[in-house]
Amino acid sequence: MRIIVDAFGGDNAPLEIIKGALMAVKEFNVDICLTGHSEKIKKIAAQNNLDLRRIDVVHADRVIPADAPATDIMKEYADSSMAMGLNMIANYKGDGFVSAGNSGALCVGSTLIVKRLKGLKRPGFAPILPSFDGGCFMILDAGANIDARPEMLRQFAILGSVYMKNVMNVENPRVALANVGTEPQKGRELQQATYKLLKETPINFIGNLEGRDIPTGACDVYVCDGFTGNLILKTYEGVAKSMSTVVGDIFKKNVRTKLGASFVYRDLMKFKADMNADKYGGAPILGIKKPVFKAHGSSNAEAIFNAIRLMVDYIKADVTTKLEDSFNELKEK
Amino acid sequence: MRIIVDAFGGDNAPLEIIKGALMAVKEFNVDICLTGHSEKIKKIAAQNNLDLRRIDVVHADRVIPADAPATDIMKEYADSSMAMGLNMIANYKGDGFVSAGNSGALCVGSTLIVKRLKGLKRPGFAPILPSFDGGCFMILDAGANIDARPEMLRQFAILGSVYMKNVMNVENPRVALANVGTEPQKGRELQQATYKLLKETPINFIGNLEGRDIPTGACDVYVCDGFTGNLILKTYEGVAKSMSTVVGDIFKKNVRTKLGASFVYRDLMKFKADMNADKYGGAPILGIKKPVFKAHGSSNAEAIFNAIRLMVDYIKADVTTKLEDSFNELKEK
Numbered sequence: 001m002r003i004i005v006d007a008f009g010g011d012n013a014p015l016e017i018i019k020g021a022l023m024a025v026k027e028f029n030v031d032i033c034l035t036g037h038s039e040k041i042k043k044i045a046a047q048n049n050l051d052l053r054r055i056d057v058v059h060a061d062r063v064i065p066a067d068a069p070a071t072d073i074m075k076e077y078a079d080s081s082m083a084m085g086l087n088m089i090a091n092y093k094g095d096g097f098v099s100a101g102n103s104g105a106l107c108v109g110s111t112l113i114v115k116r117l118k119g120l121k122r123p124g125f126a127p128i129l130p131s132f133d134g135g136c137f138m139i140l141d142a143g144a145n146i147d148a149r150p151e152m153l154r155q156f157a158i159l160g161s162v163y164m165k166n167v168m169n170v171e172n173p174r175v176a177l178a179n180v181g182t183e184p185q186k187g188r189e190l191q192q193a194t195y196k197l198l199k200e201t202p203i204n205f206i207g208n209l210e211g212r213d214i215p216t217g218a219c220d221v222y223v224c225d226g227f228t229g230n231l232i233l234k235t236y237e238g239v240a241k242s243m244s245t246v247v248g249d250i251f252k253k254n255v256r257t258k259l260g261a262s263f264v265y266r267d268l269m270k271f272k273a274d275m276n277a278d279k280y281g282g283a284p285i286l287g288i289k290k291p292v293f294k295a296h297g298s299s300n301a302e303a304i305f306n307a308i309r310l311m312v313d314y315i316k317a318d319v320t321t322k323l324e325d326s327f328n329e330l331k332e333k
Numbered sequence: 334m335r336i337i338v339d340a341f342g343g344d345n346a347p348l349e350i351i352k353g354a355l356m357a358v359k360e361f362n363v364d365i366c367l368t369g370h371s372e373k374i375k376k377i378a379a380q381n382n383l384d385l386r387r388i389d390v391v392h393a394d395r396v397i398p399a400d401a402p403a404t405d406i407m408k409e410y411a412d413s414s415m416a417m418g419l420n421m422i423a424n425y426k427g428d429g430f431v432s433a434g435n436s437g438a439l440c441v442g443s444t445l446i447v448k449r450l451k452g453l454k455r456p457g458f459a460p461i462l463p464s465f466d467g468g469c470f471m472i473l474d475a476g477a478n479i480d481a482r483p484e485m486l487r488q489f490a491i492l493g494s495v496y497m498k499n500v501m502n503v504e505n506p507r508v509a510l511a512n513v514g515t516e517p518q519k520g521r522e523l524q525q526a527t528y529k530l531l532k533e534t535p536i537n538f539i540g541n542l543e544g545r546d547i548p549t550g551a552c553d554v555y556v557c558d559g560f561t562g563n564l565i566l567k568t569y570e571g572v573a574k575s576m577s578t579v580v581g582d583i584f585k586k587n588v589r590t591k592l593g594a595s596f597v598y599r600d601l602m603k604f605k606a607d608m609n610a611d612k613y614g615g616a617p618i619l620g621i622k623k624p625v626f627k628a629h630g631s632s633n634a635e636a637i638f639n640a641i642r643l644m645v646d647y648i649k650a651d652v653t654t655k656l657e658d659s660f661n662e663l664k665e666k
Contacts, residue, residue, distance in 0.1 A: 132575035143513055146521050180476055180563040188479050188560055211567030215575035227521055228561055230513040232568050234544030239572040242465035242548035247580060250600040257600060263593025267583040 009101025020304025342434025353637025
């Protein structure tokens with residue numbers, strides 16, 4: 001098994017990426033190949049006493065910036081570390097690709113370079129978020145497709161369900177449709193039609209679910225179009241982050257509050273660890289012929305390690321074949 | 334000035350509603366009229382030693398349930414305490430109406446009974462949320478209209494801007510468009526077209542804003558269609574509530590953590606008070622000929638008092654006329 005990792009994606013590249021890759025090589029005994037500027041990788045590894053002998057490096061001159069338009073991956077940045085990695089897995093020079101770089105470019109590049117699964121209409125961007133009951137759930141789609149049709153949302157439901165079962169080990173994943181109320185007739189035409197389709201799909205569809213219920217872990221897969229999903233994702237992360245900052249600031253305020261913090265330190269740290277999205281390895285781009293994972297832009301070594309860990313599980317469980325089978329079954333009905 | 338209050342809306346009706354109304358009579362010297370079952374109101378007031386002499390009561394036999402379909406306000410519940418209140422302000426027997434009852438029914442009833450402002454396409458449901466910088470912002474529309482067109486979103490931007498300036502005393506309110514990125518070409522056709530319209534509208538339009546930036550107080554009015562807005566609103570409230578619960582549980586865990594809590598108690602209570610949406614008096618339904626406010630379903634006396642307080646400001650500032658003027662100006666251009 002050979003996993004390609006973009007050494008130059010995200011805020012902490014390349015050092016944290018290299019460290020994460022080394023952790024994975026040691027732990028999972030897989031081959032890892034880094035894409036990116038080889039001189040820079042070697043230099044920073046040497047500076048940090050990191051031994052690169054067990055890692056391949058494939059040179060790429062450039063990096064696609066985080067704010068570049070997504071389609072630039074096919075044009076101006078067709079020689080970037082990200083495009084290089086995608087081309088490698090498309091050409092059977094790797095079994096999967098991890099990048100912490102530009103999300104939009106990774107979605108576009110995955111679709112156009114690696115191509116989508118047979119029978120799939122559109123791939124989806126599927127970040128996994130921690131819920132406040134200690135678990136996690138997936139939002140799908142969280143931004144790969146700004147618009148959606150009912151059949152696309154049905155396929156997202158299947159993609160998410162198969163992923164959560166086979167990679168995240170969730171027994172009988174609960175799939176919910178993002179909506180403004182629980183009754184079947186709620187929402188736009190898109191939601192009303194999708195509701196009917198999901199009722200007939202061989203998944204554990206638990207119905208419509210409002211935004212207020214996702215933080216408590218009421219579902220495992222939250223299905224929506226990419227516009228809605230992206231706004232839900234960012235709002236979810238934004239509120240959690242702002243609230244952490246405010247509570248943290250209260251504890252840091254003065255000697256008295258710092259003392260108070262010391263009494264709850266262990267519990268707060270456990271909560272913080274529970275809510276650390278890094279342990280879920282970022283977001284798979286689901287529906288691509290080979291696994292592609294988007295690690296968070298702020299990924300550290302541990303986050304990269306976890307993304308590789310989940311990718312190893314994904315490949316071992318042969319999720320790609322399972323997905324293709326699911327779509328074939330659906331077509332035969 | 335005479336304000337009509339639905340005595341039977343929300344989880345704490347009628348006792349907390351009566352208390353809030355009494356607080357407002359005392360503080361603002363306005364006439365208040367409660368709608369609802371008069372015998373029940375009188376009985377519960379007597380049981381709690383509340384003096385109703387300064388309050389009118391108009392009898393309504395029934396209450397529209399919180400989960401009833403919104404349009405039932407025009408049919409099965411046309412004689413409910415909510416419908417009664419709306420009919421009173423429509424027929425010049427009151428200057429504004431407050432209810433903590435069924436949101437959907439209040440939106441539909443406001444539009445069909447009280448009617449919308451001249452020149453307005455659709456009214457919007459406009460809850461005000463606390464941001465984590467100690468301020469607040471409005472989401473508009475948060476669910477009155479599942480679909481929207483660019484001209485509707487432009488009118489929401491104006492409604493929100495005029496409200497925040499005249500009622501919430503925000504100087505030059507910053508209006509942002511909910512979107513998946515900041516660039517003008519981001520989003521669906523709806524957002525792209527709305528962006529262009531808002532650029533030409535005489536408001537302080539600050540551009541597209543992602544979900545991650547609303548908790549930090551980056552805008553005063555967050556403009557979106559009702560489907561998106563409702564999911565953002567519920568996600569925002571849900572994450573904040575779940576996180577409060579988890580942090581609260583940590584402090585309650587044992588003697589040690591309870592001691593820790595005592596050191597930060599004052600600061601945590603201040604934060605809790607800052608984040609209490611009740612102080613913003615709930616959500617105006619903007620674009621109606623007379624002011625209609627939806628107080629939160631869990632409103633206590635203070636929340637009802639605050640809704641009445643803001644309604645008094647709304648009426649004194651003659652926001653309705655200001656809104657009509659804004660729409661006329663726009664039409665003349």
